[in-house]
Amino acid sequence: MSLSVDISHSQGAFRLEAAFESPGRLTALFGPSGSGKTSLVNIIGGLIKPESGRIAVDGRVLVDRKAGIFLPRHKRRIGYVFQDARLFPHLTVSQNLRYGRWFTPPSERYADIDAVVGLLGIGHLMERRPNLLSGGEKQRVAIGRALLASPRLILMDEPLAALDDARKAEILPYIERLRDEAKVPIVYVSHSIAEVARLATDVVILSDGKVVAAGPASEVLQKLDLLPAGERGEGGALLEMTVAEQDAGHAITVLRSAAGDIRVPVFGGAVGQRVRIRIRARDVIVATKKPEGLSALNIVAGTVASVREGEGAHADIGIDCGGQTVLARITGLSLRTLGLRVGQPVYAVIKTVSFEPGTVAAGLKGEHSG
Amino acid sequence: MEWLALSPEEWTAVRLSIKVALWAMIGSLPLGIVVALLLARGNFWGKSVLNGLVHMSLILPPVVTGYLLLLSFGRRGPIGAFLDTHFGIVFSFRWTGAALACAVMGFPLLVRAIRLSIESVDRRLEAAAGTLGASPLWTFATITLPLILPGILAGMILCFAKAMGEFGATITFVSNIPGETQTLPSAIYTFTQVPGGDTGALRLTLVSIAIAMAALVASEVLARRLGRRMDIE
Numbered sequence: 001m002s003l004s005v006d007i008s009h010s011q012g013a014f015r016l017e018a019a020f021e022s023p024g025r026l027t028a029l030f031g032p033s034g035s036g037k038t039s040l041v042n043i044i045g046g047l048i049k050p051e052s053g054r055i056a057v058d059g060r061v062l063v064d065r066k067a068g069i070f071l072p073r074h075k076r077r078i079g080y081v082f083q084d085a086r087l088f089p090h091l092t093v094s095q096n097l098r099y100g101r102w103f104t105p106p107s108e109r110y111a112d113i114d115a116v117v118g119l120l121g122i123g124h125l126m127e128r129r130p131n132l133l134s135g136g137e138k139q140r141v142a143i144g145r146a147l148l149a150s151p152r153l154i155l156m157d158e159p160l161a162a163l164d165d166a167r168k169a170e171i172l173p174y175i176e177r178l179r180d181e182a183k184v185p186i187v188y189v190s191h192s193i194a195e196v197a198r199l200a201t202d203v204v205i206l207s208d209g210k211v212v213a214a215g216p217a218s219e220v221l222q223k224l225d226l227l228p229a230g231e232r233g234e235g236g237a238l239l240e241m242t243v244a245e246q247d248a249g250h251a252i253t254v255l256r257s258a259a260g261d262i263r264v265p266v267f268g269g270a271v272g273q274r275v276r277i278r279i280r281a282r283d284v285i286v287a288t289k290k291p292e293g294l295s296a297l298n299i300v301a302g303t304v305a306s307v308r309e310g311e312g313a314h315a316d317i318g319i320d321c322g323g324q325t326v327l328a329r330i331t332g333l334s335l336r337t338l339g340l341r342v343g344q345p346v347y348a349v350i351k352t353v354s355f356e357p358g359t360v361a362a363g364l365k366g367e368h369s370g
Numbered sequence: 371m372e373w374l375a376l377s378p379e380e381w382t383a384v385r386l387s388i389k390v391a392l393w394a395m396i397g398s399l400p401l402g403i404v405v406a407l408l409l410a411r412g413n414f415w416g417k418s419v420l421n422g423l424v425h426m427s428l429i430l431p432p433v434v435t436g437y438l439l440l441l442s443f444g445r446r447g448p449i450g451a452f453l454d455t456h457f458g459i460v461f462s463f464r465w466t467g468a469a470l471a472c473a474v475m476g477f478p479l480l481v482r483a484i485r486l487s488i489e490s491v492d493r494r495l496e497a498a499a500g501t502l503g504a505s506p507l508w509t510f511a512t513i514t515l516p517l518i519l520p521g522i523l524a525g526m527i528l529c530f531a532k533a534m535g536e537f538g539a540t541i542t543f544v545s546n547i548p549g550e551t552q553t554l555p556s557a558i559y560t561f562t563q564v565p566g567g568d569t570g571a572l573r574l575t576l577v578s579i580a581i582a583m584a585a586l587v588a589s590e591v592l593a594r595r596l597g598r599r600m601d602i603e
Contacts, residue, residue, distance in 0.1 A: 045501055046500070046501070047497055047500075047501075072500075072505075073497070073500040073501050074500045074501075074502075074503050074504055074505050074506075074508075074509075075503075076501075077503070078501060079501065079502075080498065080501040082494070082498060084494070086492075086494055086495055086497075086498040088495060088498075088499070088513060089495075089517070090516045090517060099499070099502050099504075099512075100502030100503050100504075102503075103502060103503030103504055103508070104503060145502065146501075146502070149501075149502045149503055
């Protein structure tokens with residue numbers, strides 16, 4: 001799977017000039033509001049005709065203005081999950097789900113209705129009309145409807161933005177399953193780093209209509225200065241780990257990887273399950289000697305892999321811990337006081353309670369492609 | 371209550387009126403939907419001219435509309451002569467002419483109701499249908515049309531009611547021939563012109579009221595049923 005975009009388009013005074021390639025299963029388009037994310041997915045989905053450029057999915061050219069190619073949206077086979085669900089009000093859930101399937105040539109139908117209904121847990125809603133669904137249910141039906149048209153790519157434009165935290169938590173696992181079990185790549189628009197860190201294999205950061213960073217999620221989310229200003233504090237390292245032990249007595253789950261053990265507030269996964277954790281850079285303390293008499297439960301040994309001084313008071317320290325990088329944001333003053341330099345052995349200290357809900361999530365299943 | 375019983379001639383006028391109104395309503399529906407679509411969605415030169423033309427019969431005195439129909443669709447009128455020689459369709463002094471006159475008079479009401487409902491359709495739903503593989507024509511048939519159905523029904527009822535009451539244009543265009551072009555209003559008018567016609571006029575007036583009320587109630591019931599089915603939030 002590959003998505004290749006290189007387009008430019010003007011809307012009033014706003015100019016979108018975006019070029020990126022993504023091989024990932026779930027590519028997040030990430031940026032503050034007004035950065036052009038929605039315009040970009042509308043262009044990919046065929047709702048907007050770009051002034052110039054080219055878009056291809058798996059080598060199939062959707063748009064090439066120079067060659068005079070512009071595939072209308074109903075011929076693109078791109079599923080679109082809108083922020084506002086957009087279920088057809090005059091059709092039942094079942095009819096909504098089957099709508100796109102009807103327009104799909106039988107030879108290209110790969111999505112099975114029973115499997116999709118099971119995946120999204122919407123079997124009990126089939127005969128209802130959209131006006132009787134909750135926001136979360138609507139969004140699950142909208143995802144199912146897009147999937148049942150057997151698309152070659154699914155676009156999701158902030159599908160959780162209109163929902164409260166409880167509804168978000170209800171839908172996120174379904175999107176994870178979609179990413180892991182459905183054989184269709186996803187482009188996911190979001191302005192929330194928590195969602196991106198949890199879901200994305202690849203990230204494209206948009207700012208003011210331009211791509212400022214693109215690549216695997218674990219690399220891009222460490223470029224704190226490129227993250228949207230309001231979300232910068234949420235940035236940090238993504239670590240792939242497995243559940244090693246459930247300490248029910250202390251309500252703690254022990255995660256393990258080559259980096260060592262990390263204890264997080266209890267996370268309901270079976271031993272051996274893969275998880276992905278986000279360690280916010282601002283939550284990491286750097287110590288040159290192994291600290292003692294400390295309440296923090298996680299003290300991970302590593303070596304300084306990179307030192308980047310920012311424009312303000314801070315500096316970002318990359319610490320290599322058994323092959324995975326933990327990022328620490330400390331002050332420039334601490335950097336000089338400790339005399340940190342690349343190659344120096346250090347300890348990263350992380351409080352267990354700094355892992356808030358949403359920073360620990362089920363890891364990617366299946367083969368990695370990102 | 372003997373006086374309430376309709377005479378055979380009066381029954382003819384009632385039946386003819388319903389026939390004329392139904393044909394006026396159904397005959398103008400396809401064009402009405404197309405024109406409503408053009409006015410609601412189109413962006414073309416002459417849109418305001420089209421809008422003016424559609425609403426002309428609402429503003430002009432009905433007699434003027436009837437006379438214009440006579441000039442153009444009469445036997446010797448350019449359109450009337452053409453239709454007569456090539457298709458054998460004759461409007462003047464026939465019930466078909468009455469239906470045409472009623473259709474022209476009801477057309478603005480029909481178009482207006484449909485246009486308003488088209489304008490209230492959430493176009494983002496149509497975009498969603500497009501991403502699911504529906505071509506513009508399929509999108510119209512499966513999304514837009516069902517969503518504007520209440521508006522179409524409302525327009526049809528309005529058009530039917532207008533046609534049932536049409537008098538000026540009809541009598542000018544196709545005259546007042548019992549059994550051929552004498553609709554309810556024409557028959558009532560005739561009764562009022564002859565001595566002793568009062569009871570006849572009253573009988574037909576009651577019939578008119580009954581039909582109008584029935585049409586109104588039917589449209590209310592249909593609209594409520596459709597509304598309950600969709601309940602667009």
